[in-house]
Amino acid sequence: MKNLLRQLFRRLSGRDPLAMLIKRGLVVGKNFYMQDGCKIDASHCWHIRIGDDVTLGANVTLLAHDASTKLALGYVRLGKLHIGNRVFIGAGSIVLPGVTIGDDVIIGAGSVVSRDIEAGSLAVGNPVHILGSSSDYIARRKALMEESPCFGEEYTLRANVSAAMKAEMNEKMHSGTGFIV
Numbered sequence: 412m413k414n415l416l417r418q419l420f421r422r423l424s425g426r427d428p429l430a431m432l433i434k435r436g437l438v439v440g441k442n443f444y445m446q447d448g449c450k451i452d453a454s455h456c457w458h459i460r461i462g463d464d465v466t467l468g469a470n471v472t473l474l475a476h477d478a479s480t481k482l483a484l485g486y487v488r489l490g491k492l493h494i495g496n497r498v499f500i501g502a503g504s505i506v507l508p509g510v511t512i513g514d515d516v517i518i519g520a521g522s523v524v525s526r527d528i529e530a531g532s533l534a535v536g537n538p539v540h541i542l543g544s545s546s547d548y549i550a551r552r553k554a555l556m557e558e559s560p561c562f563g564e565e566y567t568l569r570a571n572v573s574a575a576m577k578a579e580m581n582e583k584m585h586s587g588t589g590f591i592v
Contacts, residue, residue, distance in 0.1 A: 432456045440465065440496065452476060452492075458508075459492045468502035468520060475508050495530065517545045560584055562591040 429451075433439060436457025443461055445451075448470035451459065458475035467473075477488040490509025494500075498512055501520030506512070513530030523537040532541050533548045542548075560583040566572050580589065 437461070445471065446502070449473075455489060458489060459494075461494045462496035462498065462514070464497045465494055466499050468500060468504070470503045471500050472505045474506065477508050500524075515545050517548060555588060556590050559586065560589045562589060564592050566591055 429437075429439070429445070432451055432453060435453070437451065438460040440461060440463035442464045444465070445467040446469040449467045450470075450472045452473060452475045455475040459473055473492055473494075475490060475492050477490070480486060480488050488508065490507070492506060492508060493511045494506070495512055495514035495516065497514055498516045498518070500506065500512075500518040501522065503520055504518050504522045504524065506518075506524040510524050511527045512518070512524065513528060513532070515531045516528050517533045518524060518528070518539065519533070519535030519542075521537065522535050522539045524534070524539045526539065528534045528539065528541070531544050531546060533543045533545045534540065535542050560580075562580060564570050566576055566580060583589065
């Protein structure tokens with residue numbers, strides 16, 4: 412419902428923050444999705460390149476400038492930020508200027524990405540560190556998915572999931588875990 416209201420606001424007001432950033436020079440590939448509360452450095456967005464099939468979780472921040480040097484040096488430090496293809500950045504993460512994130516990377520929620528992350532990595536923490544490979548992580552989740560309940564589109568807010576269906580989901584997720592489309 413919140414996404415529908417946001418889309419309606421954008422249509423009625425003619426204001427689309429992502430379109431404004433792209434007009435300023437942000438480069439975004441195909442199938443880019445960002446959840447609510449994301450912040451992309453509007454004052455230096457032309458230094459940011461985002462690949463195809465990238466998802467930013469809720470409240471992710473992407474920065475291309477660092478003003479900590481302004482008072483002492485009279486200049487703000489700039490850094491290009493490049494996010495590869497098939498990247499997921501978890502909720503509340505911050506990606507700092509000058510960072511390159513390779514293809515097929517998963518960044519855990521709440522991470523502070525202050526250094527480059529090589530392709531195929533699973534990275535978490537503050538500061539971020541490599542925990543393993545993204546392919547191993549996906550394999551573990553796939554195994555868990557085989558023993559957990561899976562729910563279709565009809566169980567989402569987009570499809571107006573009913574109170575009874577919400578209760579059904581919680582009942583089926585007796586181990587605490589489930590998966591949804």
